[in-house]
Amino acid sequence: MILYDNENLEQQRLKDVTGKTLAALEAGIDDEKLVIALEPEAASIFCQYQEDKRASNERSLLNRTGQKYMIIDLGGGTADITIHERQPKGDDKLPLLKELHHAIGDDCGGTQVDNAFMEVLGEILGQKLITLMKKKQPSSYLELLREFETVKRREITNKNYLRIPLVTINELIEELEQENIDNKIKMSKYKNQIKRNREKLCIDDELMKSFFGPTIERIVSLVKDTSKIKAIRDISLFLLVGGFSECKNVLHALKKALPNKTFIVPEEAGLSVLKGAVIFGHKTSIIGSRFMIYSYGTKVFEPFDPELHEMSRKKKAGGRYICPKIFDFIVMKNDSVPVGTTIKREYLTDEPQQNFMDLDLYKSDSELTKYTNEEGCYRVCEAKIDIPDPSEEQRTVEVEYYFGDTEIRMTAVETDSGKSCKTVWKFI
Incomplete structure (x- = not known):
């Protein structure tokens, strides 16, 4: 189990997960059994699990179907916010949680x-x-x-x-x-x-x-700003978790700034992340869906169309005019993506006897990105996909992307033969 806070979460997932994963593998943990847990989610899971076993007083609000609440994870380095809605229980009788907005955070721990x-x-x-x-x-x-x-x-x-x-x-x-x-x-x-x-x-x-003033002011500002977001402004229940949530001065400041809201600091608030991560490791399906913080896509080219593309981007290649560096959306920022969502894309080889294919994954801050070299669009990783049994014919590789989990994954298959393609990711 690897724990992550939510500050710059998507960047952390793509940039840092390789190192943490390698460390876990070197420690003898099976890659197939390695799971990344997000800290606010883990705390939310623990509190739900705890209240399902013992509902009392205000905390019984948490386990009502349809209950929406904000999880404020106040750790050492950061304050991270996630918004959940309690869904009806699944067949395994465990609570099911739906994320209502992508994670928000600041370095005010x-x-x-x-x-x-x-x-x-x-x-x-x-x-x-x-x-x-x-x-x-x-x-x-x-x-x-x-x-x-x-x-x-x-x-x-x-x-x-x-x-x-x-x-x-x-x-x-x-x-x-x-x-x-x-x-x-x-x-x-x-x-x-x-x-x-x-x-x-x-x-x-x-x-x-x-000592406390500047940090508490930033926490209060972060919570107030998040509370004003249109999609979640009706939320009145706030769950404080993490070690710093046990600081009474933080709780007093939040109650003063938001007097009409209900704040809950659960028992063992400092351990809720760790204990929730253990539960999540056994049942990752507790989280039903997550919001995308960024748009994700790949770099492709299209036949040049003056009605769609900027003239300055017109290039000649192979006897025809193309528009390179098109951002081909896979998922879009602010999409609510169910856990286990798969999205398929097909890519063609460029030349005879081609034995591998390079594929770059990009992220963007916008839902309107057209080109991969626009401001706010960044290459986050490159993949090398081996093509089995190279031949003179053009080959098609079907790539399947997995979104909605705490990691982005992909697999590739050569469509004619149905053979799996070895794929190596390099995070940038």
């Missing part, structure tokens, strides 16, 4: 808050000391981060206490400058906002809020 805190600590103690702690005392550095992770989940008060590895910090300060932490704090611009009490730092509310 919990680590942004960590970075803000560490930046202030670096200003006080010196960035050189922070770097030295990472190198010479990594356990103390991790202890500091874990402690701040705990503090992040609490409500901000006038006095916010954070346990620090005091002995390690003082030893490193003395090693570098013959100083101590108290003098460092007194000499900093934060001397009125941070105090030391034994092995704890006491941070006032204004400084603590400054």
Whole structure:
């Protein structure tokens, strides 16, 4: 099982999946059994499964047939949003979920808050000391981060206490400058906002809020903007999952910004992604359909037609005029694609005894793309398709594309013989 967040999801699927897949294969995982799970989807699956077994209070809203809700996955690096609708159960009695809009995300996860805190600590103690702690005392550095992770989940008060590895910090300060932490704090611009009490730092509310402020503002903005999308603006139920969702300050800010919405933070919100991924691995059909973030197509040429094609694109090839670099749509952006959808295309060889065929896959930000070299259209991978038993005759290869799953796949067959063609993908 490989987990993915949704930020730049389609690009991640095509660009990064090769490396993660190879790593999994090297670890001994069978390629046929390797499944990519999307983090917000996994969390949604777990919450549905959990509520089917134990429906109570507000959370019972989730398992109503036809219920629409927004999943807000607040992880370390990103905030990712997916919108689901609960469908009638299938024959296996498991919930079926339909995606109502393609995934949306931004890099406003919990680590942004960590970075803000560490930046202030670096200003006080010196960035050189922070770097030295990472190198010479990594356990103390991790202890500091874990402690701040705990503090992040609490409500901000006038006095916010954070346990620090005091002995390690003082030893490193003395090693570098013959100083101590108290003098460092007194000499900093934060001397009125941070105090030391034994092995704890006491941070006032204004400084603590400054660590969270920019990140929470971006999360609220992302959720509000998503809520305004026409197709999903009637959604009133919001599910907060991921480790950063356990931060009470995030929940308070969202409730204040969207007072007429219902927000649910499930039990074990930080583990919902992992547990949902396990369920998804056993039953991938729980997700019935997904929205396409991009349009996908291949590069082809057509006989030149002045009524359809720009004159500047007219080229002569093989005794005739053609228009090259046509974007041949396979699926379109914002299409709702059922899981397991297959789309077939036929391609012809160009010359006698041709033993392979190159095929490029492109993605586009638009539903109106005409040419592969337009702005917003990019080549994402190239495939080499071996043609069995090359001959003098022109050959036809039927390529079958599989969409709707968490991966895009393809197979190829030489139509005359029915033989499968070996296909190698190279992601760009």
